[in-house]
Amino acid sequence: MKKWYYSKTIWGAIFVLIGVTAQATGHQFALEDQQTAVNLVTGIIEAIGGLMAIYGRVKAEGVIK
Numbered sequence: 001m002k003k004w005y006y007s008k009t010i011w012g013a014i015f016v017l018i019g020v021t022a023q024a025t026g027h028q029f030a031l032e033d034q035q036t037a038v039n040l041v042t043g044i045i046e047a048i049g050g051l052m053a054i055y056g057r058v059k060a061e062g063v064i065k
Helices: 008-024 031-059
Strands: none
16 A cells, blocks of 8 residues: 555645645646646655665665575
8 A cells, every 4th residue: 555645645635635735725726737746746756765765774784585
């Protein structure tokens, strides 16, 4: 089971809520901008996850069989 922050659906919903809130206060974000933001955030999270996996393997005491 993946963590909630790996879900593009969750991030999409968050950015939709940000867009709705911004629009209610007089700002507007295009749908393309929202999708770009979702892709950017998920890409950053995936990169951090990959780096953490590599770091964990390097710091591990046991060997891989």
